[in-house]
């Protein structure tokens with residue numbers, strides 16, 4: 001099975017409004033690929049299409065050789081998805097949720113128990129396993145969402161702003177897990193607004209702007225073909241997404257406050 005993500009001429013609309021406008025991208029195995037872009041640029045839409053949670057309008061999208069429209073169930077077996085905001089069954093406990101995820105994904109009992117215990121220890125959530133998910137803090141809900149997405153050792157992990165709410169220890173463990181997945185030949189697609197994280201973690205990035213990819217490649221590629229006076233990923237990002245004209249925001253705010 002060819003484990004790459006291939007996106008060709010992808011269009012997606014919400015009603016009449018285009019959210020993705022002709023996206024082309026190939027993401028190879030053994031990589032952590034960053035999807036960057038301003039608010040509303042289409043990152044979540046793209047990621048949901050990759051895990052068959054949203055239907056595209058046109059184009060071709062395959063994940064490890066599986067078609068996102070025709071092979072939805074198979075994609076759910078090989079992929080894990082961590083949404084921007086954890087969407088979990090609030091009246092279940094984490095343990096009940098993990099058991100449910102294990103059973104629907106047909107994970108062999110032994111490997112399920114081993115991986116689950118390792119993840120519970122790694123993210124220090126042993127004390128919360130029998131609490132209602134609805135009563136957990138945001139960060140602990142995020143940890144439950146992460147464990148649910150990782151327990152079946154997916155070939156492909158789609159992470160939408162996955163560091164949200166994690167304390168520094170958990171964020172570090174999560175990054176180590178992503179690096180380990182990459183080293184084992186898996187694919188991690190990772191969206192973040194924190195460009196420093198993208199620079200440190202991602203092999204390559206794509207910058208989305210108003211539903212189109214305006215640049216993609218390794219950070220080094222982007223820097224070497226960057227517009228003039230761009231010194232780092234932040235400069236490149238701001239130039240390519242027409243956000244560099246920040247004006248003197250702080251001064252104008254001071255003026256308003258002083259009036």
Ligand SMILES: Nc1ncnc2c1ncn2[C@@H]1O[C@H](COP(=O)(O)OP(=O)(O)OP(=O)(O)O)[C@@H](O)[C@H]1O
Nearest residue numbers: 014018019037038039040041042043044045046084
């Ligand atoms: N359910 C929806 N119904 C209608 N329009 C939507 C819906 N979800 C997203 N959109 C629109 O599609 C566009 C892309 O949204 P999307 O959530 O994919 O962006 P994003 O890059 O993930 O944004 P953010 O960084 O704020 O999370 C936006 O214009 C948004 O308003």
